[in-house]
Amino acid sequence: QVQLVESGGGLVQAGGSLRLSCAASGSIFKINAMGWYRQAPGKQRELVAGISTGSSTNYADSVKGRFTISVDNAKNTMYLQMNSLKPEDTAVYYCNRILFFGATMNSRPLAYWGQGTQVTVTS
Numbered sequence: 001q002v003q004l005v006e007s008g009g010g011l012v013q014a015g016g017s018l019r020l021s022c023a024a025s026g027s028i029f030k031i032n033a034m035g036w037y038r039q040a041p042g043k044q045r046e047l048v049a050g051i052s053t054g055s056s057t058n059y060a061d062s063v064k065g066r067f068t069i070s071v072d073n074a075k076n077t078m079y080l081q082m083n084s085l086k087p088e089d090t091a092v093y094y095c096n097r098i099l100f101f102g103a104t105m106n107s108r109p110l111a112y113w114g115q116g117t118q119v120t121v122t123s
Contacts, residue, residue: 002028002112004095009117012085020080020117022095029053029071029078033100036069036080037109038091038119049080050098050105058105063089085121092116 008020020036028034035050048060049069057069068081078095094116099108 002026002110004028004112004114006093006095006114006117009093009119011120011122014086014121014123016085016121017081017083018085018119020082020093020119022078022080022114024076024078024095027073027076028097029073029076032097033105034071034078034095035098035105035107036067036078037094037096037107038089039094039116040088040091043091045094045107047098047105047107050100051078052100056100056103058100058103082119085119087121087123090119090121092118 003025005023033052037045037047039045048063049067050058051069066084071078096109099106
């Protein structure tokens, strides 16, 4: 059974940085396009960054130029480097599978979700 464990969240001031990690069981990153989702209070979960098995990346407009997604297959870990954080980035962040087709990405999560990691950005 796949396991996804997110970590690295925290409390940071606007303009600060955080690096999130997603540790996975098995070689999920080699066979699935994966991404970072986030869910703010009272809002639907949204996909903000994705990476294909070939290391192509895509980002939601709201985070483009500030967030960078990467994968270390040797460590079975995916990362999200978040710079220039804004209060509107405050959310619980999750990693899960996505659909990456051409230059576009869409949500296609597995039924299993990890516990997520809380990111809080203060103004």
